[in-house]
Structure formats: C-alpha cells, structure tokens
Amino acid sequence: MTWKKSLLALALCALAPFAAAEDASQDPEELRYLALKYEHARGGVKQDYNEAYRLYCQAYWQGDAQSAYNIGFMNFNARGRARNLGQAMFWFRRAAEKGDLLARRMTLLYKDIASEDDQGCKPPPPPPVAVAEISSPSRKAVEGLVNQIAPRYAIDPKLVMAVIQAESGFNPAAVSPKNAQGLMQLIPATAERFGVKDTWNPTENIRGGTAYLNWLMRHFGGNVVWVLAAYNAGEGAVEKHQGIPPIEETQTYVKRILGHYQKTTHPVPPEPGTQTSASRPANRRPV
Structure with missing residues (x-):
C-alpha cells in the first residue's frame, strides 16, 4: 500500500x-x-x-x-x-x-400473511440527559418528599414515584433535550402554569409535577392511562386521539410506568385546596 x-x-x-x-x-x-x-x-x-x-x-x-x-x-x-x-x-x-x-x-x-417482528431494526438510544451540578437526594429522601406532598393533591404516592422513576430516574438535575427539568421533568411552561419558581428544587419540582397529575386526573376522570399519556405528550394530543397518541415514545412511556404502578384507574381527586370533590370536573373520559 x-x-x-x-x-x-x-x-x-x-x-x-x-x-x-x-x-x-x-x-x-x-x-x-x-x-x-x-x-x-x-x-x-x-x-x-x-x-x-x-x-x-x-x-x-x-x-x-x-x-x-x-x-x-x-x-x-x-x-x-x-x-x-x-x-x-x-x-x-x-x-x-x-x-x-x-x-x-x-x-x-397479502392480508392473510402474519407479521414477523424484525429484530434487526431497533430504535436509536435516547439522547444523553444532561446533568446540572446540583446535589442529589437519595431515593429514600425523594420518597419522603413524595409521601408528604402527594396526599395534599390526593394523588397516590406510588404513582408519583413511578412517574419520577420514568422521567428522571430520581435525578433532580436531569435535563432533557426539550429542556424538561428536574425530578418530574417539568418544561418551563408547565412549571409556570403550576407556580414552580425553581425546578431544580426537589420539593418544588415534586409539588409542580403532582399538581399537574391532579389536574390531569380531574380532566380525564381518573383514567390513569390517559393521564400518563398526557403527562408525556400533552393533554391536547390525548384529546385529539381519544387515547394514547400513536407516538412510540409515549406508548413505551405509558407501558413502562404501568409496569410499576399496575393500576389503570385512580380516584378523581378534588381540586387542590378544597375538602371535597364537588368542584372537580365531571368524569369526562371512560376508564
């Protein structure tokens, strides 16, 4: 040569x-x-x-x-x-x-021919999650915060923990390519919507994410599947498709959380700050 x-x-x-x-x-x-x-x-x-x-x-x-x-x-x-x-x-x-x-x-x-999965074409790995320089609480500490915050919003702490596991793997410094931040991966618009001023603060982040779950539960009548799909893809996408949108990421996300939580219905919570569920929306979605 x-x-x-x-x-x-x-x-x-x-x-x-x-x-x-x-x-x-x-x-x-x-x-x-x-x-x-x-x-x-x-x-x-x-x-x-x-x-x-x-x-x-x-x-x-x-x-x-x-x-x-x-x-x-x-x-x-x-x-x-x-x-x-x-x-x-x-x-x-x-x-x-x-x-x-x-x-x-x-x-x-060729409708009579059954499909055979092609194992050679796998989805690409997700882009690496950037990590900010923030001290990380242990999973046990996160669970303690969830157990304090979730009952205030009448949301099952186990569901909140399953969402955190899927969203950030209990890393309070996680940042997604779409700029979702913290334990419950709040995008800036959602953080502002639910009054979160510091998404890197684990307590505030969990509070904002749980408040969003409360809103979704009331909006979708306790349908956990739709709530999870909306948390990932937005409530508009779920309303448009009347269920889980045909988005591979969202479908995988819902399956992963249900694998941990294993419940498809949840009591419809009252609006935060009320003692009864009288002010909640009607059960608009089948469960």
Missing part, C-alpha cells in the same frame, strides 16, 4: 464516527435518498444492501413511512437477504399505519 493510500485509509477511519453522528442529525428524507443510492447502486455509490437497510431503519425511526415500505420491499423481493414475507408484511403494515398508500395496498393484497 502506498503512503497516499495509507493516509487515505487513516483519514476514513478517523471520519467514520463523525459520519455515524452526522446520520443521526440528517433529515429522514435525506437518509432515505442515501439509502436508495446504496440499494440500487446509484450516483456512483457501490451497492450495499446492509447500509441501505441501516439508513432506511434510521429514517423510519425519525418518522419516514416510505422507508418502512422500502424495508418491506427489500424483504419481499429478497434484496440483500432471504425472502421473508412475514417481515415484509411487518414493515408494510407499519408504513400503512403512517399513511403510505402503496404499503396499504400491499397489506390488503
């Missing part, structure tokens, strides 16, 4: 991690376009079915329905892999759920 080729090889190795990171920030349509090049050897790109599959998969997890259809097509037509009609239908059905018309047609034509 000449010295020029050696330098080129070293440069490519050094750039590989950055290329992977760049993929993650690309628009899903750009990822699909690049995947098409690898699948069909277009634009001077050498055919590479594995790379095409990887890029389609990444685009799909960013919401691209056509990429799901294209993975189904690769399985259906044995492009770079053994023909697998079950996995093809798995992807056609996912694409159809996202509104792809060609995929919908395939699901009708």
